[in-house]
Amino acid sequence: MTKMNWEQSYEDWEELLKRADALDLLQDPKAVWDEAWRQVAMIATSIVQHNQDAKPIDIAVLLERKLLR
Numbered sequence: 001m002t003k004m005n006w007e008q009s010y011e012d013w014e015e016l017l018k019r020a021d022a023l024d025l026l027q028d029p030k031a032v033w034d035e036a037w038r039q040v041a042m043i044a045t046s047i048v049q050h051n052q053d054a055k056p057i058d059i060a061v062l063l064e065r066k067l068l069r
Helices: 005-019 023-027 029-050 056-068
Strands: none
Touching (some): 005 023, 005 029, 023 029, 029 056
C-alpha cells in the first residue's frame, strides 16, 4: 500500500528538519501550523496557476486530489 500524499510530505518535511538541525520546531505547535499553512498555500497556488484554463469545479477536484489523497 502506498502512502497518501500528506503522509509522504510530512515524512519529507521531518527529514528536512533533521538535515537542518531544526527538530525543535516540532515542539512549537504554532511554528508547525505556520509551516503547514504556507505549504498548502504554495501547493494550491501552483495547482491553480498550472490549470488556469480549467473550470472552477475541475480545479476543486485537482486540489482535493493533491491535498487530501
